[in-house]
Amino acid sequence: MSFPIPRNEIERLAALRTLKILDTDPTSDFDAAVEMAAAIFDAPIALVSFLDQTRQWFKAKKGLEVSQTCREIAFCNHTIFENRLFQVEDAPRDERFRRNPLVTGEPNIRFYIGVPLSLDGQTNIASLCVIDTVPRRATANQIAQLLRLREVVISLIRTHRIAIDARTAEKDARQRGKLLSQVERMSKIGAWSLDMDNLTTQWSPRTFEIHELEADQPPSLDGAIAFYPEHERERLTEAVRNCMEQGLAYQIETDFVTARGNRRRVRSSGELEQGEDGRKSLIGIVEDITAQHEHEQQMWRAAHIDTLTGIANRRSFHEEFRRRQAAPPPAPEQMALLMIDLDDFKDINDGHGHLAGDQVLSTVAARIANAIPPDAFCARLGGDEFAVLLSSVADVASAEDLAGQLIEEIGRPIVHGARTISTSASIGVARQGQANADQASAGEDSAGKDSLFAQSDLALYHVKQNGRGGVKTYEPAITDALEERRRAIALVRSAIAEGRLEPHYQPIVDLKTRKMRGVEALARIRNADDTVSGPARFWQALHEPQCAHEIDRVMLELALRDFARWKHEGCDIGFVSVNASSACIHSDTYLERVMEGLARHGLSPSDLKIEVVEGVFLDEDSNDVRDVLERLSAEGIGIALDDFGTGFASLSHLRDYPIDCIKIDKSFVIGLGENENNTAIVNALVSLGKSMNLSVVAEGIENEGQLDFIAALGSQFGQGYLFSRPMNATQLAEFATGRDHAGSWTVPDTGSRT
Template sequence: MNKRAVAEIAGGRNLVGASLWEAFPDAAESALGRHYRHAMNKGSPETFEIYYPPLSAWYEIHAVPVESGLSVFFRNINDRKLAAETARQAHNLLQTVIDSVEDLIFVKDRDGRFIFINRQITEGSSLIGKRVGDFYPPELVDVYEQADRHVISTGEVSKVEETIPIRGEPRRFQTVKVPWRRDGEIIGVIGVSRDLTERIQAEESLREGRRKLATLINSLPGLVYSADPKLLWPVTFISEGAEALTGYCAADFSNGTLDWADIVHPEDFQEFERAVSQARKDRCLFSAVYRIVTRSGEIRWVLDRGQFIYNEAGEAISLEGFVGDLTEQKQAEARIRWVAHHDALTELPNRALFNEQLDAAIRQTADSGRKMGLLFLDVDHLKHVNDTLGHDAGDALLVEVAQRLQQSVRGTDTVTRNGGDEFAVILPDIDGELGLNTIIEGILSGLEEPFSYGGHILDCRTSIGASIWPSDGSKSSDLLKQADMALHAAKSTGRGKAMLFEPEMRADAQRRASMLNHARRATEERRIEPFYQPKVLLSTGELAGFEALLRWRDPHGVLQLPSAIQAAFDDPRFAVAMGQQMQERIISDMRQWLEAGLEFGHVAVNASAAEFRRGDFAERLLDQLRIAEVPTRYLEVEVTETVFVGRGSEVVEQALQTLSAKGVRIALDDFGTDYASLSHLKKFPVDVIKIDQSFVRDLTSNPDDAAILMAVLALGRSLGLTTVAEGIETAAQAGFLQAHGCNQGQGYLFGRPAPRDLTVDLISLWKPRL
């Protein structure tokens, strides 16, 4: 050790003769002490480096065991250490910078061993000194090494795309490899690999998105377009749906052969242009419905929704939108409108369209200063056709009437079906009553010829009511009421007739309305009550029973006959309500008479067709008898033969069979009139036939009536039926009927209809009247 070194270490102290540990008391447990003891124990030289804090310097120490101890050599290496630390820090900084780069960076020697990599290539394990074959599969190794060999052999830069597994995931990279030169000699390869996976995936996703969008656009039931914003809108892009919609292929538009405006229907072009121009002015979307003319000349409806695209300067640079086919929708809407305004059977305008056209005709006639006629028509006996031959026959009759009506009127007239058997004809521009009658005569003449259906001859005649505007009213509602009144008048005087409204018809309509109002109030206030007319045994004059006849009291308590509310018997609602009240009171009266021990025989009650149509007539009536504890033998149900006619006859038959099976007697009223048929006596459970008073009235003076009476009585005897003659007013009539075997009689000769209180006395005091 030279003096300078000793002076550095001793720090100016005299170390001669001093112990090492005395000179350096902190060294015993330091690296110096460990190396010293190791050299002494091993007996061999030891070379090591230590940092000496007091001097802030590094030393290289060479300790050699000698016979008397240990010879130590110190050399100051502080400059070398500082240079190495500076190089290490520079290397670490470079490594940190390179490791922060997302690209893969590596250096290989000529043998392909990695001598430098950044952390992007691998984490947790070092590749330094290894070759790609040590950790990559053979198929990748060949690719990597082939590029390396090309760079080393040619000195050229290589750019390749390759797959590199990163943390087990194969990813696509673009790798640039350059020769690594030292002193002009190529000693290896430097490479930088950029991960293209996300970019490639994004490009593929974009391509797939574009493909899907193109598929979607070309699959739409319509077309997508982009056009030049100037008028006539030259197409710059149009989807393949153009051909299906327009008949022209997309190229016909995109190559400039056609502008979109070329196929817009001429009548719709101006409105379409206005919509597009307004949208451009307001900078908003437009939606336009218009027609186009296809290549084949077909007219199609389209819905065009579009908008203008603007550049940064605010200038319109494109018009883009979608055109959909509305043809089927428009056709469906037209069908819906047609169905909503037309009768499906006859294809005539219905009541809704009739009201619209009537108002329009009045306005038109008012402008012309002329007159207009209105006809209401009812097909005569349509119900009878439906009931006897079925609704198919009735429908055929309605269609025939509709066709004949259209053939019988002028081209400017409107024929409508307002429902059921009701038709109407609007007659604009007529010469008053004379012109109206001329048209009516043509209609009646056209309907005179019978119509053959299914081997049956059907009558096409109608009843007609007519009114004239403005003679009979200034408003359509007045005209309707007056034509309706005239129709009712025509029907009441006989079928197949036409009547023009006259002021006195209003009074008839008012009387009818008054009847219905009286009936309504009478039923609501339960002012319907039975009067009882006696029936006698003609053989003995004894009381056989009673017929209950309807009477009602007005609000003042005055008794009224059924004729005062005659119109109500044609209304099913009132007919049922009045029948129910009669039955309730009759059963209540019978219960009281039974409790009083009175022998009244039986009570006959009339039942209408409307009551049977409800379907539960028999069950309801039997329930009332059961609840009142009135035996069924005391009740007789009278029906006229009209209830048997029609499709509801099966309901009537079932009800009568039910009543008969429970002991209720069934009487056929007004026998010999209207729809009398001997088959009814066979088909239905009839116990009694009542001979209409029209045959009794003149039997002593009219041989024909007498002959009919004797025939009916003989029929009753042969069938085992009870016969009852109505309207007996004289002893001579009673004597004739008795002599020819009539079982029972009814009429003023035996007693007038009486209220329940007087009936009690009548039963108690009855004496034979013959």
């Protein structure tokens, strides 16, 4: 397998040999760099890879067991050859890599991104890379962070080279008897001594350089201590005194200000020495560690600070939580957690661009940081999710009040260029006292972080499932509701997997002739004991998008199959109506799946009606919904608006969407003739349908009185228990036994009302 070789390969290999880094032991600073690289991309693998003549060797690695591979299969060959950021979005689809054993086998590379590492800007000796096992594309923000992290890694390599040079110099100095001057020159270390009899000092030339003083007369002990900031002097003075009086050696890292006013970071150490003549002196060194300290600070910031918003990141937040939890707050105050999620943030990115999205995140972070109390701690946990930790909350109401303030602050418009962006947030609140009580009642041994995070996350989920833009404090009922939802979803998924989800059909009847004109397919689950469960057992699953999408997919296929069989058997049924959820309508393949299903079963578009509820029209991408429904209608498929008059009813939906049928919800049919408001509403809806040339179906007709009233108001069609309960496909075919002379099916007047 061939690979690209840089033009300066000979010089590159020579520079790598000079560095003397190959096969050295792992170090915490390089390991921290790959940890951060993986965290930036939320990827499983990150490497610092040096490319030798026949192998690539990993100085630092995350998510990979091996420490080297043969060079010919290394993706990093392309990174150092290109001399710029190199990205592979989907390796199996890339002709250069699809047969690479790292792609076809472990670690199954799909995504790769790498940047070259060079000390002189021309000779690429290594790469910093991130690998994932799923295809993806790096965001602009991730790329920017990777490029900044590259500078940190280059600094680490440069520091390694300096250390190698220093060790080499030290060895040479010993051989030549010039150890002190050589170490000082290479390592920024100065030596000093203090005669304890007369308190006079002696400094090496490098010590003068560190202090930025002319190399003539060193200052006194008090004068030397004066170079340190006032808040550090007491600590240093006490260390020197203990060394002089008790012989206790010391080493202190501290800030330092030179004679020219430049801030430095130094490491000072000293110990007591007694000469052959009995004279005692204090000897020590002072080391300029400014560069090392800045690197450490840069690495700390990379590990703990969110680079986009400037507030703490997820790792820092969890560390802070553990720190505060280790020191319990005084009673009766308790720790509380606010989980914050921006509503519809994806739409901001899609509609205004990622730069606008980044500004929104930065602005929201600043608003949260400015609004919370001084002792609170906030962080961006990732994406559009933030968290606020409160150490002293007297009661839940206090946390809710702060959450309400944050909702208002976050909701203020954000100006981006010439545009104004509207934002909103949902917040879940949990209090540690409640979390501990719930865990204790559940028989768990440890209470705290996991429970508090889980409860605030559940409260947040509750808000987002119930309209968004609000605050909800955790209560046990939320867990109960979510557990019911989980069971409902599990029930539906197992029914689909085992072929136990089946359509039952309810006739849609012409109210004048009582002839069956069509049927509506309703989802039912056949249990192991052959009983049938209706939606009361699994209605929560209908509100879970993926689950609803699967239900719709199965129901469409089975309904078309059954309808084709009825036609083959000679049943005169005009159409079958199936429900379509919002998740289904928004699927890119829905229209194609419907048309392919009709063709596969030999049916025409007029054999099918699609029923939708008005909530489908309220999504941000309602234009896409309109496009799908218009294309379905253009093919000849009927569109019915189900449960009309409830929820978010709007006449504009009838005007703006290709609706040809409205179905009056059964809640209005109940009480007709007894409740004046119901009667008025049904009358208005029937009249509206007639005026707009729409078919009107009244749902939930259960007795003759309701039927007579509905018919008198002018509704053409109806369905309900008066005519028939829902039946499976075989029962429906058997039910259609009332043939008239014209050969059409007639719903019996009696016998189907129980």
